[in-house]
Amino acid sequence: MSETPSDFYRDFPFDDVLKCVHCGLCLDACPTYRALGVEQESPRGRLYLMRALWEGELEADAAVAAPLARCLDCRGCETACPSGVPYGALLEKTRGAMRRRLPPSRARKLFHDWPLQHVIGAERRLLWLSKLTRRLTRLGLLHSPALRALLPGFLKRALAVMPRFDGRSFKAKHGDKIFAPLSEPATGRRVALFSGCVMDVAETEIHEATLFLLRAAGFEVTVPRAQTCCGALTVHAGLRDAPRRWALQNAHAFSDCALEAVVVNAAGCGAQLKEYADLFRDRDAPVSAVDWHAFGAKVRDLTGLLAQSDLVQRNQWREDPVTLYLDYPCHLIHAQRDHAGLAPLLRALPGVTLVEPDQAATCCGAAGIYNLQQGETADAVLDAKLDDLARACAGQGAGLLLTGNPGCLFQLRHGVAKRGLPLTVMHPAVFLSRRLVSIA
Numbered sequence: 159m160s161e162t163p164s165d166f167y168r169d170f171p172f173d174d175v176l177k178c179v180h181c182g183l184c185l186d187a188c189p190t191y192r193a194l195g196v197e198q199e200s201p202r203g204r205l206y207l208m209r210a211l212w213e214g215e216l217e218a219d220a221a222v223a224a225p226l227a228r229c230l231d232c233r234g235c236e237t238a239c240p241s242g243v244p245y246g247a248l249l250e251k252t253r254g255a256m257r258r259r260l261p262p263s264r265a266r267k268l269f270h271d272w273p274l275q276h277v278i279g280a281e282r283r284l285l286w287l288s289k290l291t292r293r294l295t296r297l298g299l300l301h302s303p304a305l306r307a308l309l310p311g312f313l314k315r316a317l318a319v320m321p322r323f324d325g326r327s328f329k330a331k332h333g334d335k336i337f338a339p340l341s342e343p344a345t346g347r348r349v350a351l352f353s354g355c356v357m358d359v360a361e362t363e364i365h366e367a368t369l370f371l372l373r374a375a376g377f378e379v380t381v382p383r384a385q386t387c388c389g390a391l392t393v394h395a396g397l398r399d400a401p402r403r404w405a406l407q408n409a410h411a412f413s414d415c416a417l418e419a420v421v422v423n424a425a426g427c428g429a430q431l432k433e434y435a436d437l438f439r440d441r442d443a444p445v446s447a448v449d450w451h452a453f454g455a456k457v458r459d460l461t462g463l464l465a466q467s468d469l470v471q472r473n474q475w476r477e478d479p480v481t482l483y484l485d486y487p488c489h490l491i492h493a494q495r496d497h498a499g500l501a502p503l504l505r506a507l508p509g510v511t512l513v514e515p516d517q518a519a520t521c522c523g524a525a526g527i528y529n530l531q532q533g534e535t536a537d538a539v540l541d542a543k544l545d546d547l548a549r550a551c552a553g554q555g556a557g558l559l560l561t562g563n564p565g566c567l568f569q570l571r572h573g574v575a576k577r578g579l580p581l582t583v584m585h586p587a588v589f590l591s592r593r594l595v596s597i598a
């Protein structure tokens with residue numbers, strides 16, 4: 159029997175799907191449509207499916223679930239859409255509704271849903287995982303060809319895009335301390351640094367660089383110890399209860415009234431923190447006293463905030479020549495819409511030649527853990543991006559490829575190595591902190 163709006167989508171307001179007028183102006187912006195060339199793999203095709211499910215015209219089955227699962231949730235279509243269709247919110251709600259109709263297998267519950275709800279938001283488990291992974295890496299076990307030969311494709315792929323775990327927690331090291339500005343005059347402005355889940359225990363040079371840069375820009379900085387995962391990966395999978403708990407925990411952790419901003423150096427996390435209000439609009443959501451719009455308004459991407467500061471003017475920078483290639487993470491450009499300051503910030507530095515490849519704003523195929531779940535499509539999307547980077551490098555030569563989202567960083571690092579491109583992939587915060595030679 160067909161589902162109807164009152165049962166299949168019973169807890170979600172979904173009327174926004176009616177904003178789609180089927181004009182097709184979003185098709186060219188969609189990486190899966192460009193890679194697969196099929197209407198069902200486009201935003202318009204997926205919105206048709208969502209609307210038909212909502213109106214009870216279509217059964218929720220595996221054939222309907224597949225194109226919805228193959229969506230990257232990159233939200234390139236939102237930027238392209240003149241009708242203001244909130245595609246990402248509709249997709250995430252549909253994924254949640256589909257779970258009721260098509261309950262996941264036991265294996266998926268164990269290896270997918272459980273970690274997304276009980277590992278990434280659990281500080282001690284993450285730290286243990288970080289220590290274990292670091293130990294295995296140092297022993298040469300994780301990357302041994304013999305082990306790889308034994309692994310299924312999914313795990314091989316996971317190893318290829320795995321971050322470098324540090325075996326320690328950034329927020330445990332710095333939690334609740336107040337860091338004074340490093341440069342004069344102090345701005346009198348206080349910000350808090352969001353440390354996330356995996357990135358709290360992996361590649362912590364990014365957070366150390368972020369802390370350093372904020373202080374060098376004259377900010378007082380704090381790292382609230384009680385903060386937790388933003389919930390983005392879990393929400394993208396259609397699971398909303400655990401992220402709502404984490405949202406409440408983060409709202410409490412960052413409730414210091416003197417805070418001007420919650421600074422985030424991971425574009426996907428920043429987008430999720432900004433959009434917590436959406437999680438609490440569902441009819442089954444707990445009533446919350448938090449002003450989610452005010453909370454979201456305080457969330458700032460690091461590069462956007464630095465671009466509006468006088469970081470460059472108040473410090474001294476290396477002047478040797480360097481070529482930078484830019485990648486704009488989807489959730490910075492299409493969700494947070496806070497990407498415009500990055501290029502001018504970098505251009506203001508001495509010695510920098512900045513290259514914006516034609517597809518700088520196109521998805522790399524990482525999309526959280528999409529690259530582990532939808533390997534073939536993720537590879538096709540990544541290949542298009544690498545082709546574009548190869549063309550740019552042919553004209554400009556070797557350099558650094560900067561991207562401000564961890565998932566993109568790992569995916570592009572993997573792709574660049576596979577393709578042998580003359581690029582080193584780096585977070586903008588790490589680049590800027592290495593470029594700064596002295597504090598004013």
Ligand code: SF4
Nearest residue numbers: 178179181182184239
């Ligand atoms: S999502 Fe927007 S751009 Fe795409 S078909 Fe619908 S109205 Fe047109």
Ligand code: SF4
Nearest residue numbers: 188229230232233235
């Ligand atoms: S979110 Fe990205 S992959 Fe999904 S339909 Fe929109 S543009 Fe295509």
